[in-house]
């Protein structure tokens with residue numbers, strides 16, 4: 001099983017050039033399987049809202065749901081670092097709410113929280129870290145700002161937006177974050193950010209030069225039949241396995257072969 005992964009482990013993985021493997025999980029069983037497979041970071045992502053609850057975007061995720069899923073995941077995990085995603089409006093409204101809500105995730109069993117945003121969110125990251133709660137940043141494409149961004153497009157391709165993302169990443173590191181997710185960041189910009197930072201970058205659709213990679217577990221397992229992002233690689237086709245099994249069962253019940 002190996003030693004428990006901590007935020008310090010991730011920092012030394014970056015220093016040693018060891019890639020970080022991260023996936024989302026939302027329930028006890030999946031989390032325990034990912035943990036025994038040696039995944040380093042398990043994120044209880046607010047993507048739960050889309051892949052488990054069938055919502056159009058992540059905006060309707062809330063603290064109560066995220067806490068339930070965090071408890072289930074944390075109960076299962078023995079080795080990986082469990083990070084809980086702070087849902088929309090749980091950290092944007094006030095510093096007090098941000099710190100209190102982040103603390104609730106630690107009480108639910110997470111070892112860190114993740115929040116979306118660049119330099120404007122640095123004071124919030126600082127306040128949470130000062131309360132003793134490790135924070136993972138998240139810049140680039142920000143699903144919680146989908147209405148403002150107007151779509152899920154690649155970020156940081158032109159010079160100005162690349163410079164802005166590099167500054168955002170530095171501000172989040174300065175504020176005390178232990179790592180940062182780069183979502184749909186243009187590969188060359190992600191490379192520059194990664195070289196610029198002491199903390200590890202975890203990419204999703206941000207190319208091969210990040211210190212680690214994260215994907216939504218349903219996408220790699222083929223357990224999501226609406227939109228699958230082009231950068232997600234399907235490692236299994238669980239949807240087909242479930243449909244085949246359910247068909248066979250139904251057939252056997254109808255034919256009186258089972259029980």
Ligand code: KIV
Pocket residue numbers: 024043044045046047048085181183204214215216
């Ligand atoms: O909610 C989520 O799954 C995420 C990852 C895609 C990074 O934030």
